[in-house]
Amino acid sequence: MRLPTAPFQRINTTLNIAPSPFARDMKLTRFAIAFLSSLLPVAALAQDAAPKDTVAIVRDLGPLADNLVLAVSMDRSANGSVVFSSAQQALQGVFFGPVRFVKDGDRQCVNFATPGAILKALPPLKIDRTYTLATWMKLPCPGNHGIVWESLHESPLVAAGDHFGYIQKDVEGTYCTVKDLTGWHHVAVTCDGSQMTFFLDGESRGTAPVVLRESLQTIGTATYRKPEVNTQCDCLDDMFIFNRALNQAEIGQLSKVRLPIHEPTPADLAGQISRPTPAELAANRAANHPEANNPAPNVAANDNGASADAAELVKTYRNSLVFVSGTNGAGSGFLATYGKGSFLFTNAHVAAGVKGAGFKTLNGDAVQVGAASAAVGHDIVLMQTAPGGKPFEIMQGVDKEAAIGDAVVVLGNAEGAGVVNTIMGHIVGIGPNLVEVDAPFVPGNSGSPIIHIKSGKVVGVATYVMINKMDPVTKKPLSKPVLRHFGYRIDSVKAWQPINWAAFAAQAATMENIEAMTKDLVKLIVDIDRTGRITPGLHTNPAIKSRIDDWLGQKHTHMSQTDTETANYNFVSYLKSLCRTDVVGAHASLTYDYFQRQLTEQERDRDALADGFGQVLKTIKR
Structure with missing residues (x-):
């Protein structure tokens, strides 16, 4: 062509x-x-x-x-x-x-x-x-x-x-x-x-x-x-x-x-997002598996068979599914062999976000964990466990053994409810570090295994993604958040960082505070855009509220045009500075790649917010 x-x-x-x-x-x-x-x-x-x-x-x-x-x-x-x-x-x-x-x-x-x-x-x-x-x-x-x-x-x-x-x-x-x-x-x-x-x-x-x-x-x-x-x-x-x-x-x-x-x-x-039809998925599977020279199979029948296979997987690996629970949330994990050892796998954001985490299998047995490591460039944490039972097998070479259209199942903790759920879907994308699936799993499934039905092997660790988009001119939400479902590939991890849990928790708290500040800054800029002014009592973050109170107090006095412009300039300058101060200070304290990557994303958000404040605050009604 x-x-x-x-x-x-x-x-x-x-x-x-x-x-x-x-x-x-x-x-x-x-x-x-x-x-x-x-x-x-x-x-x-x-x-x-x-x-x-x-x-x-x-x-x-x-x-x-x-x-x-x-x-x-x-x-x-x-x-x-x-x-x-x-x-x-x-x-x-x-x-x-x-x-x-x-x-x-x-x-x-x-x-x-x-x-x-x-x-x-x-x-x-x-x-x-x-x-x-x-x-x-x-x-x-x-x-x-x-x-x-x-x-x-x-x-x-x-x-x-x-x-x-x-x-x-x-x-x-x-x-x-x-x-x-x-x-x-x-x-x-x-x-x-x-x-x-x-x-x-x-x-x-x-x-x-x-x-x-x-x-x-x-x-x-x-x-x-x-x-x-x-x-x-x-x-x-x-x-x-x-x-x-x-x-x-x-x-x-x-x-x-x-x-x-x-x-x-x-x-x-x-219309909306166009997804592959069953016929297209079947054709794609046939194209990617030349050994199957027969006509494209009936996808509906195959999906029924996949559901039966998924039920069998739950029976086989029942005691290798792990529920992660703590004082503030829950997630999922699984036991698998990796190299010459046995490990519990979950997401890094689950390990960082669930405080006082405990680990139990589907049967209610406690899982004792030892040394832990975080994957570089991936949202994955592994913890050493004693060998035993029937652990999952990790697929090596996902881009070679799996193909777009292949059936998968996500097994995990349904929204932290302590009940295993099986969510069927197909692979819709394969990348260097992740696979994308159309299985509609939910937040409690973070850390669950995404299992390739045909081979019974784990192709990725489930990660729940929600993407918000806003109009760059009006700063208003364009649509409802877009949900995407991915799995981090274990086979593509090139390096691991040993975890000191005290340091890991401290860095998690640092990022939690930074993300909370970002949300508060986003709330402020959206409030100004929607109302043309700052809504009284809406913004409770002390660092933001104190400066809002000072600024509004000045504007309520009889200031000259020059004084008003100076007050506005100082207010905007403070907000821009607030967008960068904590992220700049965090560089020296973050040593884990997972948090460093989070910080890089936060810096990009904050830079965009700083630019946004300079534009949106011009619309404030006097």
Whole structure:
């Protein structure tokens, strides 16, 4: 399959990125990311809905949506409706979400493309099990300058060939930040107009080419250099250079996409998340298991068989399911062999959040645990146990032994009720560190084993994810929280950190306080936006309430215009400082990778909040 040579129609095209599924539970608004990721869908796509000079906003809501960067080119059919162009038929394996059209200028920064320009978009290519798309895109909006790209080669810039990001001016203005939406690593590049200079998580990763395809045709080079202090960067210069390089690059033979073909229907464009049908799941299973050359099996019958298999798994591993309970909550865990030992596995956030935790099997037997370790880069904790019983077996090489569409079951503690539940589903995504499933498990299942029905092996430790999104302009919630269900892969853990429980608990308390402050700051900024003022008595956090009282007291006096502006400036400055003080101070005290990654996410939230306060507080009614 080759990219069609026929020119596209002259219509502006926008690429949209959804947040990564391979990120920890995002409980809080990410204002910086919402700009790209949270555009409201509409109920339907009508004929002639797009007037001249429109911008097409496309949002991918499919099961692997967040592991792909998508772009759509639009052209017009004879009847005037807007359809996907033939150039995008290579995206047939992707489940499309709704398309919305707006007039230029109707929305702040909505016209990402240069007027009349056509963005160069390539269909996805397959490298092993990773689906990628090379796309360059102009973002001429203040605070979100830059380009979007994807490298189809394993280079340090993209870590594993499946990391996507956008360039955003750093808070301190010294370099541009490339936000990696897969692993949430912090990548930075300087913008000197000639080359991309980068470091990952503050460390040099050397020099690596940014390539367009497997032939390693270079379209840009990334080299490491420490950012210069007080150097202002204009990412648009780099963007134009790289965009020209992409436009001049040769488009090679495209690989066949691995997902089943799914033509976007009107319902896909108008409705909610599109999931694989039973027939598609069956076809995908057959495609990924060549030894089964028979016609696609009856999925409904298979699911019934899977339910029976799940019931048998409960009987077999009854005494290896563990209930985690404490004074403030509950969770799940399981016993499994790992290496040459026997261990109890659960989530790091369960171990950190459940105080005074005790462990019991389904039969009510207490589980005695010994030395514990936390996985680096994963939400997993293991604790040594005495061998015995029938422990679970961990699947080694999930990306080789399992496939999208395979049946799974989640076994665990139903909402902390102490009752085992079996939740059936299928694998809908496989990533380097996680698998995504459509089994609708609940918070009490955190730490449960996700079991591959066919092999009976554990493919991941269940993690419950809720993603909130807000409109970047109005700062109002766009929709109800999106629920996602993942499992951290044990087979991909590369390193473990021994746990000192006193230190672990202290660091957990530090992060708990930071997250509580973030929630209170979010509540404040939402209150100001919704009411135009600060609601009396709503904000009880002492650090916030005391400054609100002082500020309101000043505003109730007869101040001059200058004094009022000074009071507002001081209030905003304090809130911005409050957004950063505790997270900066926590760096020295956090030693566990799990909490360090949490802190990095909190820093991003706080930076976005600090920017948001500077904008939203301008709307306060005097």
